[in-house]
Amino acid sequence: MKENTDLANQLDAMVSQCQRMNAGKIRMSFKRKDGYTIEITARRTEGKFDDEFSDKELKYIKKSMIEKIGSESNKEADDMAFDIINVCQELLGEPQFESVDEIINSTV
Known part of the structure; x- marks a missing residue:
């Protein structure tokens, strides 16, 4: 249960960072030893970005x-x-x- 709380706190911190920077989106990436990469994006809802298409x-x-x-x-x-x-x-x-x-x- 503590791990879920820690993850939720980290995600809240990402959103807060976006808000402080007035950024539309921010991405974090974690490479794992097992060959996987976890990518997390916090983004403004309904935001349109130059690297995305409708x-x-x-x-x-x-x-x-x-x-x-x-x-x-x-x-x-x-x-x-x-x-x-x-x-x-x-x-x-x-x-x-x-x-x-x-x-x-x-x-x-």
Whole structure:
């Protein structure tokens, strides 16, 4: 129970730091010995930041990349478009694609 209280206090301290600095968001990251990293972000609710996109923007990016993928015979470009599409999928809460072919054959 004490550990939960300590964590809650640390999270409250993050929010207080954001408020003191008048920051929209602040991030903390902890690397663990077991190969995992814990990332915690405190952010102003409904804040819009330059490193984030709205769902509408993500859908436009995804659509643009889907139109591009397979239209060039450049595997590197297709692989990059594939990665971008899957990031959009993840951020939209949609299942990721397994391959470029799956994207080309889908009716997204």
